[in-house]
Amino acid sequence: MHPEQVTPPRLRTSDSEREQIAGLLREAMTEGRLTLDEGEQRLGAAYAATFRDDLDVLVRDLPRGDRGTGATRRSMQRHLRLVVIAAGLLVALWTLSGATFFWPVFPLFFLLTGLFRHARWHRHGVPARPRF
Known part of the structure; x- marks a missing residue:
């Protein structure tokens, strides 16, 4: 197999990373960027996430905090x-x-x-x- 074809292993997420994403989701709910239902659904998915890329999907459509x-x-x-x-x-x-x-x-x-x-x-x- 060529090195270009090797996919990197999925990395497991930590509790602190889950909490960080949950904080971003709560902030988005407070700002009105997410509805209450959508925010709760994403929070549930964040706490149930096993891998880091599962968390990235949850905040991909939210603005980055560069303010x-x-x-x-x-x-x-x-x-x-x-x-x-x-x-x-x-x-x-x-x-x-x-x-x-x-x-x-x-x-x-x-x-x-x-x-x-x-x-x-x-x-x-x-x-x-x-x-x-």
């Missing part, structure tokens, strides 16, 4: 602004103190670590929809 992009950018800009202001204040205090050792390196390390973790979380955080 948070603007909010994410604003959140990152706000965090960056806070770090820059804090860094400026720390360097000003160091200059005014006359200390020879650059002690602001320690708080700046933690501020920058928090900023990088924030950026990484937004870039690689929990997706709006599970990636199968």
